[in-house]
Amino acid sequence: MSARDNILSKLRAGLEGTTPRPDQFDEELVTQPWQYAPEDRIERLRSLMEAVHTEVHTLAAANWPAKVQELLENRRLANLLYAPGTGHGQQLAEFWAEADAEQNLLAYDRPIEEWKEELFWQVDASITGTAGAIAATGSLVLWPDRHEPRLMSLLPPLHIALLKASEIEDNLYTMMEKQNWSAGLPTNLLLVSGPSKTADIEQVLAYGAHGPKELVVLILEDA
């Protein structure tokens, strides 16, 4: 018998004569304590994210490309990784061309294998969209796909995320239900709640352990 058959038959023998327990999931318990008035959601998200060293800005949707340029200028960064196949990527590229910006835009349009070294060591910042956010825990939902690959939010030291204010949900359960996650998930769905961190030495918090050292969230109020 294979390991699989052995394990399963041992487990089945242990359950002989028993019946599976019924599903008594308590939705209220995971939703009711975590509900906010619509106008409070942004504040809740902001306070939780700022508590873990995230920079949060709320601004009008039309102004975000200029804000991105300002963030790069203030930090004297040389380049920005973006996703050219997305709507916000195209918007950014248009702004960049018109503004005659100094920073280089790097398009993530090739498989990782073709420019792994460059992505690892020479990219200063990246900008991605989000699939919404969760007020209860201060988390962004990232839904990487072919246009916006997984590593964009992980490799560069600065990650800038665009979040539509209308897409902030109260809690994880509501988010899952609204977006119907159980019907199909991407290859790697992510909840991101701040820049990379560790407290492995004497429980002293240090940011930038392996992923981004800085996370900036731009909340677009009228989007």
Add this chain to the structure above:
Amino acid sequence: MNQRIPVTELTSSFRGRATEALADGQLRNNFRVAMDSLMQKRADAFPDEQEREGLRELGNHIKARALSRLPDLLEQLEAKLTENGVHVHWAETTEEANRIVHAIIESKQGSQVVKGKSMVSEEMEMNDYLADRDIECLESDMGEYIVQLDGEKPSHIIMPAIHKNRRQVSQLFHSKLGVEATEDVNELIQIGRRTLRKKFLEADVGVSGVNFAIAETGTLLLVENEGNGRMSTTVPPVHVAVTGIEKVVGNLRDVVPLLSLLTRSALGQPITTYVNMISGPRKADELDGPEEVHLVLLDNGRSGAFADAQLRQTLNCIRCGACMNHCPVYTRVGGHTYGEVYPGPIGKIVTPHMVGLDHVPDHPSASSLCGACGEVCPVKIPIPELLQRLRQENVKSPDEPAVVQGGGAKYSWKERALWRMWMALNTRPTLYKCFLWAATRLGKLTPKNLGPWTENHTAPVPAPRSLHDLAKAHLNAGQNRGEQP
């Protein structure tokens, strides 16, 4: 790569190691400070008692429900993962699991592995297994990296290097990596970041653990703060996840309360920085992510615990570490004293199923049974009750069938005879009176040396008059004074 020092060889028993640990002031201080802080963080994370208790009840229900249909869920998980393009493997023993992982690496001619934090890979001693076959397996969690660099094992399941302070880490980095000594924690972490980033870039295979495997969607959920888990599961062309068979849950929504219980109980965080939900390898049109994803499902004694309805509750564990943070024994002796992969209260109830009670005969008794572990367990595992059960299994006669492998390891005919005598004395009134008469008159003959008891206490001497006698005399005196009894 340094070979790890098998901690079990330092001294032969829990008692011996505990004596050493108790004499180490630095170690005791490091643990005391860390555990006090972790207890406070957990308390702050659950300000509403009603919500906390409701959530613990739900967590227990979800795990018990999953275990009540575990074989079906494992089959559903396998089918769904396979549909998603993930290869599923099964292993009864750690040797078998290591062989599977090694074969995957070999098929890719790999020589470098980066590993995210995984207690199951510790169970497998995967690093040593692969090192013996000329494959470098590097820990990428900062804490794990520190203990690996020092040739040690983790001393806590959430904070592997909690037994070290910054000065010790500084000296370690200085001597092993040749960097300038610094006690600035930020600088130490940046040294780790730079060193490990090169390794992520070069690795052929990434290995990770799994916090919850979701049968409904075929998803492997992984929590972490550092991003090393994301690196290990995204950058190398192959990702191998290893997990125990008990980690499967039925539905995606089941992870909502479990995730909240896990992160709040472990470090007092509302959620970890990254929650990864991996449901498949890179799709044909995607630009990054591993081309292959494998899952190794490991038994290693779990089906043994599963066979007994009471001991099955051991498998509820979601590996948050709260029981060890609140354990007065763990806080004083530290994780290495247990000499096994899982320390603390949870270690004392899971390890016997993995290695046999005869290998860890002291574990069930290394507890004050104060109940703190059971009170904080987010999925309500009755740890003290299970410890008592294992104590019984430990002293079973070799003639009785062993429920736990290695059961009966502490059987002693002397002890059994003594308890039989005690029972006889206490169930036969005449015998009891004779014993009491003798004990009160001959108390001075009690030996001065009563084994381990008199190492730290004076030997008890029976009083010259028994409680019965005193009570009788008191009542008689009262009656003589005309009082109502």
